[in-house]
Amino acid sequence: MGERIIELRDIKKSYGQVYALGGVNLSVDRGEVVGLIGDNGAGKSTLIKILSGVVKPTSGEILVRGKPVSGWSAARSRDAGIETVFQDRALAVQQTIVRNIFMGRELTGFMGWLKVNKEVAEASRLMREIGFTSKVFTPQSIVGQLSGGERQGVAIARAIYKQAELIILDEPTTALSLTETAKVFHFVRQVRASGRSILFIGHNIHHVFDIADRFVVLDRGKVALTADRTEVKSAEDLINFMEDVAHPDGLPGLHEAGEAEQRA
Amino acid sequence: MSKAMEPDLQSPLGRAGGKAAKEWSHPSDNWLRGFVLDNRASLGTLAVFIVMMAVFMLANPTVFTTWYLYSSVLTTLPVALFVVVPLVFVVTCGEIDLSFPATMGFASWVFALVVQAGYDPFLGIAAALVTGTLLGFLVGSLVVYGGLSSLIATLGMNFLLRGLIQIINEGKSTALTNLADSAAYKIFSSQVWGIPVQIFWAIAFVVFSALLFNRHRFGAQVKVVGDNPDSAKQMGIDVKLVRVKVFVFTGIGAAIAGTFSVMINFTWWPTAGDGYLLPVLASVFVGGTPTWGGIGTVVGGAIGAVTVSFIQTGVVAAGLSGFYVQFFNGLIIILSLLGHKWNQARYR
Numbered sequence: 001m002g003e004r005i006i007e008l009r010d011i012k013k014s015y016g017q018v019y020a021l022g023g024v025n026l027s028v029d030r031g032e033v034v035g036l037i038g039d040n041g042a043g044k045s046t047l048i049k050i051l052s053g054v055v056k057p058t059s060g061e062i063l064v065r066g067k068p069v070s071g072w073s074a075a076r077s078r079d080a081g082i083e084t085v086f087q088d089r090a091l092a093v094q095q096t097i098v099r100n101i102f103m104g105r106e107l108t109g110f111m112g113w114l115k116v117n118k119e120v121a122e123a124s125r126l127m128r129e130i131g132f133t134s135k136v137f138t139p140q141s142i143v144g145q146l147s148g149g150e151r152q153g154v155a156i157a158r159a160i161y162k163q164a165e166l167i168i169l170d171e172p173t174t175a176l177s178l179t180e181t182a183k184v185f186h187f188v189r190q191v192r193a194s195g196r197s198i199l200f201i202g203h204n205i206h207h208v209f210d211i212a213d214r215f216v217v218l219d220r221g222k223v224a225l226t227a228d229r230t231e232v233k234s235a236e237d238l239i240n241f242m243e244d245v246a247h248p249d250g251l252p253g254l255h256e257a258g259e260a261e262q263r264a
Numbered sequence: 265m266s267k268a269m270e271p272d273l274q275s276p277l278g279r280a281g282g283k284a285a286k287e288w289s290h291p292s293d294n295w296l297r298g299f300v301l302d303n304r305a306s307l308g309t310l311a312v313f314i315v316m317m318a319v320f321m322l323a324n325p326t327v328f329t330t331w332y333l334y335s336s337v338l339t340t341l342p343v344a345l346f347v348v349v350p351l352v353f354v355v356t357c358g359e360i361d362l363s364f365p366a367t368m369g370f371a372s373w374v375f376a377l378v379v380q381a382g383y384d385p386f387l388g389i390a391a392a393l394v395t396g397t398l399l400g401f402l403v404g405s406l407v408v409y410g411g412l413s414s415l416i417a418t419l420g421m422n423f424l425l426r427g428l429i430q431i432i433n434e435g436k437s438t439a440l441t442n443l444a445d446s447a448a449y450k451i452f453s454s455q456v457w458g459i460p461v462q463i464f465w466a467i468a469f470v471v472f473s474a475l476l477f478n479r480h481r482f483g484a485q486v487k488v489v490g491d492n493p494d495s496a497k498q499m500g501i502d503v504k505l506v507r508v509k510v511f512v513f514t515g516i517g518a519a520i521a522g523t524f525s526v527m528i529n530f531t532w533w534p535t536a537g538d539g540y541l542l543p544v545l546a547s548v549f550v551g552g553t554p555t556w557g558g559i560g561t562v563v564g565g566a567i568g569a570v571t572v573s574f575i576q577t578g579v580v581a582a583g584l585s586g587f588y589v590q591f592f593n594g595l596i597i598i599l600s601l602l603g604h605k606w607n608q609a610r611y612r
Contacts, residue, residue, distance in 0.1 A: 090498045092491035093611045094558040103488050104499035112481040144611020 003030045004066055005166050005197050006051070006080065011060035013046050020046040021057070022221040028166055033188065033198045035212025037205055037238070042218040044201055048170055051199070052084040053077030081165035085155045085172065093144040093151075098123045100143055101158045126157040131190035149180030153187045166197045173207045185211050205242070209235040217242060305552030306564035308607050312550070312600050313571045316578070323582040333581055335460060339528055341573045342466030344540060345566055346521035348547045349473045350514040352565040353483075354414075355548055357510045358490040358557030363403050363418040364518040364544070366425035368537025371396040371515075372522030373429060376438045376532035385448035385527075392519045399425070400515020404508035422541075429534050438532040453527040462524055469520070474562040486510060491558030546593070547572045550600040556610065571596065 007027040013020045021043045028034050038044045049055035053074035062072050064080045091100050098116075101123050107115045123139035132153040137146065143154055152172050159167045169188070173181040188198055188211055202208040208215065215238060217225040225241055232238055300307060321328040347364050354361045371392040378388035403421050407414045443449050454461050477483035488496045489506045497503050518537070526532045551568025553560035575596055579589050 086498070090492070090495035092488045092495055092558065094491045095487055099484055099488065102484075103496065104485075104501040106481045106484055108481050113475075114479050114481060114484065116479065142611060144609075 005030055007063040009061040011050060011057045013050065014058050019221050024223055026216060028197045028199055030197055031192060031195050033192055033200055033211055033213050035208035035215045036199060036201045036218060037203065037208050037215060038218030039203060043221040044218055048084060048168055048201060051077065051082060051168060081163060082168065083159035083164035084168040085159050085170060087170045091143050091151055091154060094142065096140050096142055097154050098139045100154055101126060101161060126161055129190065129194055130157055130160065130187045132157065132187060147180055148176045149183030152184045156187050156191060160191060160196060164196065166199065167191060168199045170201050173202060181207060205238050206235050209238060304607050305604060306561045306567060308603050309550060309552050309564045309567045312603060313567055316571060316596065317574065320578040320582050327581040333577060337573050337577055338463045339460045341570060342462035343521045343525045344544055344547060344569045344573060345466040345470060346517045347540060347544050348565045348569045349470055349562055350517035351544060351548045352553050352560045352562050353486050353510045354514055355553050356490045356557060356560030357486045357507060359407065359414040359507060359510065361414065361418045361511060361514045362541065363421040363425065364514055365537040365541045366422045367396055367399045367515050367518035368522035369429050370399060370425050371519035372526045372532055372536050375523045376440060376526060379440050379443060380438055385443060385446045389448065389523055392523045393516060396515040396519025397512055400512040401508065404511025408504045408507045433534045435534055437534065440530050443527065443530050449527060452524065470562065470566045477562045487558055543572050546597050550597055552604050
């Protein structure tokens with residue numbers, strides 16, 4: 001893989017006496033899809049918030065393209081080319097795709113008047129780049145008319161604007177049907193094909209397994225496993241591993257695939 | 265809906281070429297269909313207005329073909345338009361402002377004081393605009409930074425400001441007899457070819473505001489804030505500032521409206537603006553701006569104002585007694601709301 005976009009070294013975060021993260025190492029290379037898996041309370045959201053600069057780590061080192069940075073913040077994170085698509089997607093559903101993509105950074109000319117044509121052209125370029133093409137919708141379509149997966153596409157298109165190099169997708173396929181999930185995967189593959197990196201967070205192992213080049217399993221604030229795509233034979237392997245981590249003493253029957261899937 | 269759009273899942277990972285570029289086409293290349301779809305709410309309002317006028321004309325053709333009727337509506341309608349339009353912004357932003365009648369009264373009072381003191385009416389207009397801006401900022405800050413419900417807080421401000429006016433003036437009005445000779449009067453309140461000149465200013469204001477709403481960053485942010493304030497905040501929009509701005513805009517509109525109403529009558533009354541509260545609110549919603557925020561229509565609101573001003577004149581002119589006015593007011597409002605509900609889907 002190419003250049004290392006970001007690297008976290010021994011990141012710790014504590015809220016009072018409670019450790020949310022107890023020394024996490026994580027790195028993302030250019031053009032790579034990293035799947036971050038973890039149960040509720042494993043520290044996924046804290047880790048995302050640290051990456052996007054919303055939360056400051058208690059200790060640890062953050063390296064952007066190999067260089068350590070000090071004074072990590074939301075602005076620094078954005079400068080480093082990191083964009084986060086939050087779980088609730090943060091779209092204004094009664095507005096057009098264009099208005100959502102340029103929300104808060106409208107392309108304006110003289111005295112704040114909108115450059116509508118330029119915005120539409122830019123929006124269609126972004127949508128094409130992530131493979132969101134349609135005979136039915138235009139950049140001027142209302143987001144509320146789109147399905148869940150397509151809305152995720154709008155959020156991703158918004159994130160890759162401004163030369164983002166790493167897109168953090170926080171549970172992008174939660175509450176989506178299989179077809180909609182396929183659409184999101186399609187967008188994600190297009191983003192990777194354009195040379196950007198993606199950190200794909202999910203708790204559905206099957207979803208993450210299909211899309212990621214590398215898996216990072218988080219458990220109770222620590223990285224329990226880092227594995228390349230080639231090292232893991234199947235999603236069941238990962239599930240079994242997570243079961244082992246969650247219940248080291250072993251509980252009877254838990255390793256049967258059916259039950260494990262239910263839990264996942 | 266979703267079935268209609270299937271991303272090209274078979275396509276190779278490489279960049280989509282010219283083929284994809286062509287796929288961004290409108291469902292129909294018919295511009296008329298697009299125009300109708302984009303302007304459903306205001307076109308619906310226009311239809312209501314045309315039907316209503318047709319009924320009036322059938323009821324009494326002679327009165328409705330005389331110019332005097334229209335001339336009188338065109339004199340008072342502009343006053344309403346100057347507040348209806350900013351209120352569309354307020355409602356789209358997810359707020360409401362019931363304090364504009366008192367702002368009208370207050371700003372026009374300042375205008376009357378300046379003119380009565382012998383200064384040029386232009387100076388009076390400037391003073392009224394400053395007053396309107398400050399009052400709008402005051403009301404907006406109270407709601408936004410005070411974290412109050414705009415419905416109740418602006419109602420309170422309406423009473424409070426009106427009360428102040430009444431306390432200080434003890435109910436006495438101010439006559440401005442020297443206004444008729446001033447240049448400001450000729451520019452803002454005379455007649456051109458028999459048409460009251462106010463309406464041209466009002467139309468210019470509506471056009472400017474419609475552009476502001478649809479083609480300016482301000483309008484774009486107002487809609488986004490009304491639609492999903494959390495999302496707007498996340499994307500770096502100063503949500504509170506946008507909210508304050510819509511109240512300031514209403515304050516400015518109310519100041520212009522109040523000044524125009526004084527110039528029509530050559531007199532300032534301590535009750536100036538009071539009668540506009542309900543007709544103006546009705547106009548916004550008859551115009552097709554929904555109550556839930558995020559979307560709205562300035563042109564629709566303007567047509568709504570025209571409709572509402574013609575109801576009163578029309579009912580009386582059609583030969584019905586004045587007792588019917590309120591009934592028809594209510595009827596038109598309810599019918600319009602039903603029509604808009606059927607006409608527009610709410611996306612969540």
